[in-house]
Amino acid sequence: MTVRSLIQAAITLAGSEAKLGDACGVSQSAIWKAKKAGRVSGELAVRIDRATDGAIPKHRLRPDLWEPPARGPAEAHGVAA
16 A cells, blocks of 8 residues: 555545544644655654554554564464464
């Protein structure tokens, strides 16, 4: 998924750009601009992660700043816990 599609998924989860903006403590236009640009600041990535309860994780929005969480040994080998 692209950053733009991840932002759109967060908007869908929140219900609207305005609602996501409210949940993130930014304006609706800030969300629209991020979606149009296809990129977010590190701070907005954290806010979207929190606003979506981790459904849209910060490491997917900004992989240059955060690595995905480490997987446990069972998960790494495809074994369900």
